[in-house]
Amino acid sequence: MINPFSKLGISDDVVNAVKDLGFENPTPIQEQSIPVLLEGNNDFVGLAQTGTGKTAAFGLPLLELIDFKSNKPQALILCPTRELCLQITSDIKNFSKNISGANVVAVYGGANIMQQLREIRNGVQIVVATPGRMLDIIGRKAIDFSNVKFVVLDEADEMLNMGFQEDINDILSTTPDDKKTWLFSATMPPEVRRIAKNYMDSPVELTMGTKNTGNVNIEHEYYIVRARDKYAALKRIVDFNPEIFAVVFCKTKLDTQDVAEHLIKDGYNADALHGDLSQQQRDKVMQRFRDRNMQLLIATDVAARGIDVNNVTHVINYSLPDEIESYTHRSGRTGRAGKTGISICIVNSKEIGKIRQIERIIGKSFTKADLPTGFDVCEKQLFALVHKVHNVEVNESQIEQYMPRIMDEFAELSKDEVIKRFASLEFNRFLEYYKNAPDLNSSADDRGERGERGERGERGPRSSEGYTRLFINLGSVDDFTRGDLLSFVCNNGKISGKGIGKIDLKGVYSFFEVENAAVESLFNNFKGVEFNNRGVRIEKTADGDGGGGGRSRGGFGGGGRREGGSYGGGRREGGGGERKSYGGGNKREGGNSGGGFRDFSGRSREDKGGAGRREGGNSGGADRRRRS
Numbered sequence: 001m002i003n004p005f006s007k008l009g010i011s012d013d014v015v016n017a018v019k020d021l022g023f024e025n026p027t028p029i030q031e032q033s034i035p036v037l038l039e040g041n042n043d044f045v046g047l048a049q050t051g052t053g054k055t056a057a058f059g060l061p062l063l064e065l066i067d068f069k070s071n072k073p074q075a076l077i078l079c080p081t082r083e084l085c086l087q088i089t090s091d092i093k094n095f096s097k098n099i100s101g102a103n104v105v106a107v108y109g110g111a112n113i114m115q116q117l118r119e120i121r122n123g124v125q126i127v128v129a130t131p132g133r134m135l136d137i138i139g140r141k142a143i144d145f146s147n148v149k150f151v152v153l154d155e156a157d158e159m160l161n162m163g164f165q166e167d168i169n170d171i172l173s174t175t176p177d178d179k180k181t182w183l184f185s186a187t188m189p190p191e192v193r194r195i196a197k198n199y200m201d202s203p204v205e206l207t208m209g210t211k212n213t214g215n216v217n218i219e220h221e222y223y224i225v226r227a228r229d230k231y232a233a234l235k236r237i238v239d240f241n242p243e244i245f246a247v248v249f250c251k252t253k254l255d256t257q258d259v260a261e262h263l264i265k266d267g268y269n270a271d272a273l274h275g276d277l278s279q280q281q282r283d284k285v286m287q288r289f290r291d292r293n294m295q296l297l298i299a300t301d302v303a304a305r306g307i308d309v310n311n312v313t314h315v316i317n318y319s320l321p322d323e324i325e326s327y328t329h330r331s332g333r334t335g336r337a338g339k340t341g342i343s344i345c346i347v348n349s350k351e352i353g354k355i356r357q358i359e360r361i362i363g364k365s366f367t368k369a370d371l372p373t374g375f376d377v378c379e380k381q382l383f384a385l386v387h388k389v390h391n392v393e394v395n396e397s398q399i400e401q402y403m404p405r406i407m408d409e410f411a412e413l414s415k416d417e418v419i420k421r422f423a424s425l426e427f428n429r430f431l432e433y434y435k436n437a438p439d440l441n442s443s444a445d446d447r448g449e450r451g452e453r454g455e456r457g458e459r460g461p462r463s464s465e466g467y468t469r470l471f472i473n474l475g476s477v478d479d480f481t482r483g484d485l486l487s488f489v490c491n492n493g494k495i496s497g498k499g500i501g502k503i504d505l506k507g508v509y510s511f512f513e514v515e516n517a518a519v520e521s522l523f524n525n526f527k528g529v530e531f532n533n534r535g536v537r538i539e540k541t542a543d544g545d546g547g548g549g550g551r552s553r554g555g556f557g558g559g560g561r562r563e564g565g566s567y568g569g570g571r572r573e574g575g576g577g578e579r580k581s582y583g584g585g586n587k588r589e590g591g592n593s594g595g596g597f598r599d600f601s602g603r604s605r606e607d608k609g610g611a612g613r614r615e616g617g618n619s620g621g622a623d624r625r626r627r628s
């Protein structure tokens with residue numbers, strides 16, 4: 001049977017190389033563009049998403065069109081980021097591994113230029129470059145582009161977004177007029193159109209899917225939460241997806257850093273990727289993510305451009321992008337290479353309009369999803385654990401010596417009992433963590449909430465003048481109305497109704513205001529008070545309220561407070577220590593806490609410091625350097 005790539009006109013050496021990579025059939029974009037590009041005499045515009053097999057779509061024809069007996073640069077591939085540059089270089093090296101004399105060089109900022117110059121001097125046919133460093137090298141007169149036959153502009157829209165227009169002009173002006181230009185872009189804004197018009201001669205234009213349409217393998221969901229519950233919602237989503245491997249997008253470097261730091265402190269296997277990290281740090285973070293030693297990569301749009309990691313299960317938009325078109329790029333980090341993926345937006349009720357705009361642009365509808373309850377999470381995690389136990393690889397030779405003692409220990413227990421206890425070991429911790437976990441869902445018409453927050457900022461309502469805002473672990477689920485709560489507080493606190501200010505009735509907890517002068521006596525009077533055999537707890541809220549089951553110090557609501565309070569969904573501190581007692585052998589020590597049955601393989605808490613480092617003023621992989 002003829003190999004489908006051979007049918008498209010690809011030679012045996014290259015076909016064998018892609019077979020080794022596991023490519024059995026061309027992707028649609030490859031099927032459409034390879035025959036056109038192989039002709040070698042057309043300019044070309046390909047409108048295609050990331051992850052569709054673009055690199056091979058232009059890389060394979062290039063290998064057929066280049067004269068590898070000559071050691072002069074004949075193809076120049078420009079792309080927006082260092083990550084993409086390295087990825088394309090590595091792909092082309094793989095595709096050309098059976099071609100003798102084939103040389104590819106990666107030219108990008110933030111790395112030793114001498115090494116790149118040396119490789120160029122030694123002779124290369126294909127140069128893959130980010131614009132800033134390329135110009136630098138051209139400026140040193142260290143490269144001769146007079147034999148360039150093909151220029152590929154990959155992720156052209158991103159290069160323009162990043163301000164590379166002028167650099168691209170300058171670079172292209174050093175290449176021969178009769179070269180062919182192949183442009184790939186996920187979107188086609190007027191600026192990209194302009195490039196096509198200025199640099200190309202009647203290009204062949206192919207659109208893979210509808211213009212701006214999102215990848216069909218990606219499902220889009222949104223969750224509506226109060227702004228202050230965003231972080232808690234993020235954790236809930238992660239906890240509900242034990243096998244999650246996700247990129248979480250934030251708008252600013254600061255948010256990225258904050259979210260990553262909080263997740264790390266809360267025991268999640270996360271790290272930050274943004275422009276304030278040095279190149280070395282970024283490489284380290286990306287390597288850990290690629291190797292799946294990290295579950296959650298928290299990134300800014302710029303830093304995440306060009307990230308090519310397969311099997312990302314979720315993209316989480318912790319904040320929506322300012323530029324709606326960026327959504328396509330973000331969501332394109334999942335659903336790659338024929339896999340399915342989910343792109344999630346955590347929004348507040350004011351942002352629904354933006355979701356509708358995105359729907360129009362990508363031509364797909366979002367599903368409004370409800371955040372799972374604490375109980376749902378417990379159930380999901382329990383069965384993930386059961387599944388893991390079932391599938392664990394047993395090291396027979398090592399465990400053998402301990403078996404008699406283990407059997408001895410369990411001699412009194414039935415099989416059912418033993419299983420129940422193993423499952424409970426983690427399940428109890430989860431139940432404890434999620435007990436009293438609030439409903440984080442907010443409705444689209446949550447106007448009252450919105451008004452209040454609008455006035456007082458996202459941290460939630462503050463106490464009125466002369467009053468102290470208190471938390472109480474009773475709410476509507478206890479069948480309380482505001483009136484019931486008022487009388488309950490007045491009766492037990494021995495205070496008149498006049499001393500109580502605003503009452504904010506929630507689900508499993510509520511807030512109420514008390515005159516400052518009455519706070520102390522109220523606390524004393526509430527000692528030992530019970531409701532339905534449950535201890536009633538009253539606590540001062542920190543400044544605003546502690547909504548969403550508790551806010552950690554950094555201003556995030558969350559499923560569990562880490563310090564200074566005990567209300568909400570339970571504490572996390574116990575988790576790490578608990579694991580230590582049995583987790584040593586599987587690298588879990590110190591890294592985990594009560595948030596889940598997560599397998600935090602890898603670093604201990606101390607050396608998870610990646611998210612905290614900020615040295616260096618590197619431009620974060622996006623090679624934006626200008627000549628000066």
Ligand code: AMP
Nearest residue numbers: 023025026027050051052053054055337
């Ligand atoms: P790209 O859009 O070039 O970044 O490719 C996305 C992913 O799909 C990469 O991991 C490629 O290795 C993979 N890929 C590209 N072409 C094929 C193919 N024909 N069959 C299977 N996987 C492919």
